[in-house]
Amino acid sequence: MSEDLNRRDAMGMALGACAAVGGVFALAGMKKAWDPLPSVKAAGTTTVDLSAAEENVLYTEKWRGKPVFIIRKNAEMIKMSGANDLAREIDVAGSKYVMFVALCTHLGCIPAYNNAPKDFFCACHGAVYDVAGINVSGPAPLPMLVPPFRIDGTTMVIGEESEAYKKMVADGFDGSKPLAHDA
Ligand code: FES
DSSP states (O other): OHHHHHHHHHHHHHHHHEEEEEEHHHHHHHHHHHHOOOOOEETTTTEETTOOBBBBEEEEEETTEEEEEEEEOOOOHTTOOOHHHHTEEEEETEEEEEEEOOTTTOOOOOOEETTTTEEEEEETTOOOETTTTTTEEEOSSSSOOOOOOETTEEEEEEEEEOHHHHHHHTTTTTSSSSSOOOO
């Protein structure tokens, strides 16, 4: 009887230890997803090191007091992008990114990213945006705004204008004009 109890105690402890180790690994994985990318803020610019950015993970930076979303697109996201989405892509060392000020163009709430359908939902009044930040449905009148940016290797400087940014503005893809969701 007592031998039986001892065996059960030992099995219980072993199972408990396994659960604890599993929990630590799960927390470590979650923390990794929460960790911000290394960034530096100076004189109206935010410099973000994208060398460790993972695909389809939402990174939130701060630029001039505003939240900015950055996502490195995976192959599926590139494939599902329409022409207008592609025109808002930013090339960083061969990888494709989306980056924009994370404020809903209806009344300024911060939309949430859903990485399974790969879209953004604003819970305030129900606006939906595609992965490039183009408004798809609901009351938002414009895409979310792409701020000035410059790319230097795997570094993104938010707040500095580059030729790529100027072209995006000149062609009307920065979010200052309405865009059709064509994906
Ligand atoms: Fe986003 Fe109204 S503020 S839908």
